[in-house]
Amino acid sequence: MTIPVTIRLQEVDFDVAREIAAMTRGRKDVGAVVSFSGICRSDEMDEGGAIAALTLEHYPGMAEAEIARHVDEALARWPLTGVTVIHRFGRIVPGENIVLVVTASSHREAAFQGAEFLMDYLKTRAPFWKREERDAGNRWVEAHDRDDSAAARWTKS
Amino acid sequence: MTIPVTIRLQEVDFDVAREIAAMTRGRKDVGAVVSFSGICRSDEMDEGGAIAALTLEHYPGMAEAEIARHVDEALARWPLTGVTVIHRFGRIVPGENIVLVVTASSHREAAFQGAEFLMDYLKTRAPFWKREERDAGNRWVEAHDRDDSAAARWTKS
Amino acid sequence: MKVLYFAWVRERVGKTEETVEPPSTVATVSDLIAWLSQRGEEYAHAFDRPSVIRAAIDRMHVKQDTAIAGAREIAFFPPMTGG
Amino acid sequence: MKVLYFAWVRERVGKTEETVEPPSTVATVSDLIAWLSQRGEEYAHAFDRPSVIRAAIDRMHVKQDTAIAGAREIAFFPPMTGG
Numbered sequence: 278m279t280i281p282v283t284i285r286l287q288e289v290d291f292d293v294a295r296e297i298a299a300m301t302r303g304r305k306d307v308g309a310v311v312s313f314s315g316i317c318r319s320d321e322m323d324e325g326g327a328i329a330a331l332t333l334e335h336y337p338g339m340a341e342a343e344i345a346r347h348v349d350e351a352l353a354r355w356p357l358t359g360v361t362v363i364h365r366f367g368r369i370v371p372g373e374n375i376v377l378v379v380t381a382s383s384h385r386e387a388a389f390q391g392a393e394f395l396m397d398y399l400k401t402r403a404p405f406w407k408r409e410e411r412d413a414g415n416r417w418v419e420a421h422d423r424d425d426s427a428a429a430r431w432t433k434s
Numbered sequence: 435m436t437i438p439v440t441i442r443l444q445e446v447d448f449d450v451a452r453e454i455a456a457m458t459r460g461r462k463d464v465g466a467v468v469s470f471s472g473i474c475r476s477d478e479m480d481e482g483g484a485i486a487a488l489t490l491e492h493y494p495g496m497a498e499a500e501i502a503r504h505v506d507e508a509l510a511r512w513p514l515t516g517v518t519v520i521h522r523f524g525r526i527v528p529g530e531n532i533v534l535v536v537t538a539s540s541h542r543e544a545a546f547q548g549a550e551f552l553m554d555y556l557k558t559r560a561p562f563w564k565r566e567e568r569d570a571g572n573r574w575v576e577a578h579d580r581d582d583s584a585a586a587r588w589t590k591s
Numbered sequence: 592m593k594v595l596y597f598a599w600v601r602e603r604v605g606k607t608e609e610t611v612e613p614p615s616t617v618a619t620v621s622d623l624i625a626w627l628s629q630r631g632e633e634y635a636h637a638f639d640r641p642s643v644i645r646a647a648i649d650r651m652h653v654k655q656d657t658a659i660a661g662a663r664e665i666a667f668f669p670p671m672t673g674g
Numbered sequence: 675m676k677v678l679y680f681a682w683v684r685e686r687v688g689k690t691e692e693t694v695e696p697p698s699t700v701a702t703v704s705d706l707i708a709w710l711s712q713r714g715e716e717y718a719h720a721f722d723r724p725s726v727i728r729a730a731i732d733r734m735h736v737k738q739d740t741a742i743a744g745a746r747e748i749a750f751f752p753p754m755t756g757g
Contacts, residue, residue: 294451297471301529306477311549312469314454315757318540320463333756334681336749339733364756372458376757383475386584389550392468396542396757402735404749405756406681417682420753427543472674490673491598493666496650521673533674542757553674559652561666562673563598574599577670 280352283361284344286335291363291377300359300381307358309385311392313378319371325413332415333366333375336404340364347398351380354394355387362395364405394431401428437509440518441501443492448520448534457516457538464515466542468549470535476528482570489572490523490532493561497521504555508537511551512544519552521562551588558585592659594627596637597668600644603637620646621655623665637667645670675742677710679720680751683727686720703729704738706748720750728753 283296293314301307319328348360359381369375376399380391399405407418438456442448450471458464476485505517516538526532533556537548556562557578564575595608617626621641628638638644646653647666659665678691700709704724711721721727729736730749742748 292451293454293469294449297450297469301473305528306475308473308475310469310471310473312450312454312467313542313546314467315542316458316465316467318463318465320540334684335756336678336680336730336733336751339730339749342733343735371462383477385470385472385553389470389546389553393546396546400757401754403756404680404730404751404754406752407755408681417752418755420755424757491601492673493595493597493647493650493668496647496666499650500652557674558671560673561597561647561668561671563669564672565598574669575672577672581674 280357281359282345282348282352283363284341284348285363286337286340287363287365288367290365290374293374293377293379296361296363296377296379299361300379304358306383307381308383309388310379310381311385311388313376313392313396314374315376315396317369317371317373317375323411325409325411325416328371328409328411330371330410331369331375331418332408332410333364333369334406334408335364335366339404343403344399347395347402351391351394355380355382355391356384357382357387357391360391360395362399364399364403366405397424397428397431400424437514438516439502439505439509440520441498441505442520443494443497444520444522445524447522447531450531450534450536453518453520453534453536456518457536461515463540464538465540466545467536467538468542468545470533470549470553471531472533472553474526474528474530474532480568482566482568482573485528485566485568487525487527487567488532488575489525489565489567490521491563491565492521492523496561500560501556504552504559508548508551512539512548513541514539514544514548517548517552519556521556521560523562554581554585554588557581592662593664594623595664595666597666599669600637600667603633605633618658618660619655620648620653620657620659620665623659624655624667643669675745676747677706678747678749680749682752683720683750686716688716701741701743702738703731703736703740703742703748706742707738707750726752 361379363377380388382388518536520534537545539545648662679687731745
């Protein structure tokens with residue numbers, strides 16, 4: 278049975294429920310579905326005020342290819358029965374979705390591990406860049422060291 | 435700000451989308467929502483045939499209390515902004531939902547860890563028992579050693 | 592005290608709950624299992640492998656060496672398979 | 675070869691892409707960064723901390739010591755902040 282993989286980059290929001298429901302449609306071997314939704318926060322004040330919006334820039338062509346490479350790696354490492362990755366680009370206001378990862382498997386460990394792996398890699402390897410709009414102006418978000426260490430834990434030693 | 439906790443034991447199905455959406459309502463500090471849906475599978479054949487249905491028995495009163503104790507522990511261990519646990523009981527046919535855990539946090543690590551912790555404990559400590567209906571008759575599901583070891587990894591050493 | 596049974600322990604005993612008054616020599620959960628096992632074939636069958644039986648006192652998981660003094664509700668059941 | 679810029683590298687350079695023909699002495703990604711930096715103030719500003727710049731050749735992440743021979747498309751950008 279082929280493993281359904283969906284990768285989409287889009288400006289519009291996504292429907293988490295539909296993506297989760299798609300994981301079990303027509304299958305009897307799905308016992309666990311994990312979803313991760315990444316959402317635009319606005320609670321952290323800095324000298325520029327609160328975040329009014331994020332704008333996500335991406336590298337078309339490479340972004341899809343890079344996500345596909347990591348989905349393939351996830352499928353090779355865990356017995357997944359389905360994977361969906363949706364990443365938005367463009368302007369996103371607080372409370373809106375940014376990214377969705379949904380993984381399905383017969384067992385919960387694989388679904389959890391696959392989703393965490395994909396999120397860690399999306400953070401550090403997918404060619405997307407966030408720019409914050411605050412009252413005082415716009416600023417590119419800086420990469421976090423903790424995201425690099427999160428991604429590094431999946432490297433085979 | 436109080437952390438919204440929802441714990442429900444019910445015979446009817448639940449709406450994953452509504453539970454996920456509730457995590458961000460009226461809050462600005464939610465950056466990550468993880469959902470885990472446990473689903474009734476029917477792909478494993480044994481000498482009794484395929485699973486036609488599961489019946490879940492539970493210990494009313496204790497089940498709610500035991501889940502609440504583990505939710506409290508999750509809240510103490512990770513900076514979660516919301517937790518929802520819904521566990522169904524009664525008869526469930528293949529493809530239907532059994533259990534839902536939704537966790538929210540400012541950061542993805544806490545949301546993932548909290549959800550995994552709660553699922554591991556639900557499997558081994560929540561007073562629920564599954565009985566399978568197969569063509570050849572009914573049988574109580576046996577506990578898995580691997581579920582005990584999954585739960586044990588959260589014990590402080 | 593009230594005793595509750597769940598899953599295949601319930602099916603073997605043939606009842607969901609009952610009130611029992613064990614003698615004062617029955618001090619721990621493990622003693623209570625041994626005492627119940629003497630009450631008839633159905634109990635002997637339910638508790639024939641005491642080590643696999645799990646117990647809760649007043650809706651908290653306990654080990655079998657826990658004292659039962661003061662317990663209002665004791666439940667016996669197999670290892671849990673929820674989630 | 676085509677060179678693409680993203681995020682603040684793009685803003686500093688002032689363009690999203692261009693076609694360049696570096697001399698054959700420009701062998702690696704790191705050489706290309708140094709060569710671009712000489713092209714004007716905007717480039718010098720974009721590449722003023724070369725160690726933070728990430729690169730991709732033909733849509734694959736590469737290290738700066740990677741050879742650029744045969745590359746059709748080289749992209750420069752800051753560390754990624756998606757997800």
